[in-house]
Amino acid sequence: MAALVESMFSVRKTPWHGLGTVVKEAPDSGEALRLAGLDWEVIQSPIFTNHGKVEGWKANVRSTDRQVLGVVTDRYRVVQN
Secondary structure, three states, X not given: OOOOOOOOEEEOOOOOOOOOEEEOOOOOHHHHHHHHOOOOXXXXXXXXXXXXXXXXXXXXXXXXXXXXXXXXXXXOOOOOO
């Protein structure tokens, strides 16, 4: 069974899939984001096709690698980690 984990951390015990960083004590929220690999921002980018910009829609992308996380309407507002 695939774990489908890009990055993560756990406290005291290694999860069944053996992935991620194990720490001895629970970290504060900022350190938890860093350890989990979630210390990036969501950026909204316009979407383009061969016919031009797609009006009313945006792609939510990860700031570190521009990976598309999802497509949303212009009304969607990002809440950062």
